[in-house]
Amino acid sequence: GLKKKEIHVLCLGLDNSGKTTIINKLKPANAQSQDIVPTIGFSIEKFKTSSLSFTVFDMSGQGRYRNLWEHYYKEGQAIIFVIDSSDKLRMVVAKEELETLLNHADIKHRRIPVLFFANKMDLRDSLSSVKVSQLLCLENIKDKPWHICASDGLKGEGLQEGVDWLQDQIQ
Ligand code: GTP
Ligand code: MG
Numbered sequence: 001g002l003k004k005k006e007i008h009v010l011c012l013g014l015d016n017s018g019k020t021t022i023i024n025k026l027k028p029a030n031a032q033s034q035d036i037v038p039t040i041g042f043s044i045e046k047f048k049t050s051s052l053s054f055t056v057f058d059m060s061g062q063g064r065y066r067n068l069w070e071h072y073y074k075e076g077q078a079i080i081f082v083i084d085s086s087d088k089l090r091m092v093v094a095k096e097e098l099e100t101l102l103n104h105a106d107i108k109h110r111r112i113p114v115l116f117f118a119n120k121m122d123l124r125d126s127l128s129s130v131k132v133s134q135l136l137c138l139e140n141i142k143d144k145p146w147h148i149c150a151s152d153g154l155k156g157e158g159l160q161e162g163v164d165w166l167q168d169q170i171q
Contacts, residue, residue: 004053013082015061018119021153073106085118086126091135113169116148
């Protein structure tokens, strides 16, 4: 059949935000892992949508590994940035990491799409995607298309909406 267009995606965000859980859920059921552990360094994952074949660099969000992120920026054609919307204490850390990312020389002047997942929306004390967007000052992103979805990485809610948006940006 037709070969799908291949796209390299960087999956970034703080440790414990749910990056690996989300990427795992986007894979076909028979390829999903049952138990997910904190990522060491990074992991390369693949999944497909109707028209695209995604290669994801699922980076560790732990502080000691965050300096690895920038080595993959040049290769990234899209970014998925995951936020734990119940982690109010570290929202400012997520904001700082996002600013550092968006100001990096390999990202700054490129119109690459950025998809945000305000993840863990199932938790009682989680913030809405609107609130997360305000705390991260997403309205200040003027030079890149971006979109935020509330998500539940465990159940998979919100993921399709996000990936559909990403696919539309890349076509
Ligand atoms: P690092 O690899 O360390 O950067 O973390 P990560 O961002 O990949 O997080 P991971 O996917 O390992 O998930 C961290 C924890 O959050 C796990 O216990 C997941 O089961 C849990 N988790 C992920 N998504 C959700 C969600 O939407 N809701 C809830 N309640 N828990 C979630
Ligand atoms: Mg991980």
